[in-house]
Amino acid sequence: MRQEPIDPAGIQWTRVSPSYAKVRMVGWAIGALITLLVLSVPLVLVLTGVWEGFPLWLAIAAPAVVVAVEVIRLVLIPRQVAAIGYAEREDDLLVRHGLMFQKVLVVPYGRMQFVDVAVGPIDRMLGLCKVKLHTAAADATAEIPGLPVAEGTRLREQLAARGESRLAGL
């Protein structure tokens, strides 16, 4: 996995499953379709002659811009998924994500309140799951999507065990 400038030195990142991109694409498709449909309403109205006062160029431009933006987003999805990584250290879990807006998060096992494993319908089809480590702080919630189920289960067990052995108060 590529080392970004903000990645801490000496960390071996584990990538999430590349097929997680499909999960993201399904979500993208639904969102893009709805936006496009809504923004195409004026165009349909203008073309059918119901709303002649609406400028034609605007009726065309709005959906066109949406299509362009959504295509860029679609192209970025595989790279965004590739940018998600996690690493287990002795005392904490590191998670990184983001291309444009990069983020690296470290959460100590001892601060863990509970671990979630969530599986959506598309996730299930692809045999993926999402592991979420919750702490008392809302912004220190480590979320690793797109894990193969076996790896997710292993990670959950591992986190729970390590959380217990390093249990700290609040």
Added chain:
Amino acid sequence: MTPGRALPVPGPGETDGQDTPEAPWHRVHPVSPLVRGWIAVVAIAFVYGQNTLSSFFGEEEPNPGPDFISRTPLMVSLLVGAGILLLILLGFFGTWWFTKYQITERHVNVNTGMVFRQQRQARIDRVQSIDIAQPLVARIFGLAELRFDVADSGSAAMNLAFVKLSEAHQLRNEILARAAGLKAPAPQAPPLPAQPDAVPVTGQTPDPAAPQEAALEAPAPGYASASASLAASERVVAVVPTGRLIGSILLRPSTILMVLGIIGLGIAMSTIEGFAPFYLLPAFLGMAGALWNNLNTGYNFRAATSADGLRLSYGLLDTRHQTVPPGRVQAIKVTAPFFWRPLGWYRVAVNVAGIGGGAANDAEQRSVLLPVGSYEDVLAVLSVVLPAPGVAAPRDFFAAAINGSGTEGGFVVSPPRVRPLSPLAHKRQGYALTDTALVARNGALHRTIAIVPHARTQGLTLSQGPLARRFGVVDLSLATIAGPVVPLVHQLDVASGRELFLEQADRAAAARRQTDSNHWLGDA
């Protein structure tokens, strides 16, 4: 019918944490339902009185009813009134009768409700702190409400309303002493000298946030006198004079905006014909409410140290007594707003576990440790909530943190190349490390510092947007529980930010290993 003061005292053989079945139930003060429901009483009396009186003495009836009502003699009307009154009194009596509390060796139980019974139980060793609140009407009767904060719950888990103020103080001290694991002497026995290492016999892992260690640090000659010594060991560290409080409220940006707004409206009204400023009334009322809130919660503010933490008392109409145990403080913020700076005034607020939840307003006022104070007051408050600052000269260090700039005091600041992004703040924003905490400094005009003890670090986030990447800087934010403090180190050089990130994570882990196995008061 005053409830008994004496707490249940366990027999000699009952120290293994079993609830004493014969622990007596106490009732709250008999006028408490009235204190709670007085608005309803006044409203009913007003409506009934007005209707009745107007039907007898009024020129014309507001609601001309059927004949038989207007012809009913005065006697019947009075009887109906008496009946309503009796019903209310019965309701009050019932509420009072069914509200009972019990304090056993291990639990505080509160039963309420006449029709829908509710039984609440809180484990004494989980009681984090107890606030004493006195709403205005309760104050008239000399009563107070006890609010229990329990470790597992987000907000005040249990209320006990109302008992006499003196009794509230005593109960509070006794429950906290009991939470600290101090055992009661046998009923007939003279007060025994308690062992200084009297650990609560609960068999659970000691919670570092619990006030028990704090209480143990106090000289505790015996259970009965432990409460007395807890109460007596208060030492006032900071007070807010009324003049300074009013000045600080006047010098808030919101107040200044409001005054400017009123002046502007006055000018507008005098020049524009038919301009109605009433539409802006709600906004002004809202602002006035905020001002009032500041005045009410800052009035007569007093911070005192005690064995179980920082004790705050404040309030103009509604008074509160609140305890902040240092072990529960997750992050501290010292603010120097622009207009306060010439006067040398500061404000201190904290993130405390358990306060983040609950009503927003309540949470906000409860997280303020010092509404406005001098630098000496800030140091005094800090010395209680941050017992081990971890620097050789805390006075100079915090002066550099709050008012300094550049690298003095060991601060690492943004590289000079971010000048275009933050022309004023780049010399100030940065961080410094002490042995026990990370101090994040921000803001050039509105200056803030955030202090996060290493052992309380919940997580770290390193983030970088496209613009920051161009300038080669990163933001480091420290995760903490919900509260007014949002610790953030702004625009650090990428290399040093990366380094700090892992170092700080390791430091947090090391600090956690130390403090969690020891007392949080920091002998390690």
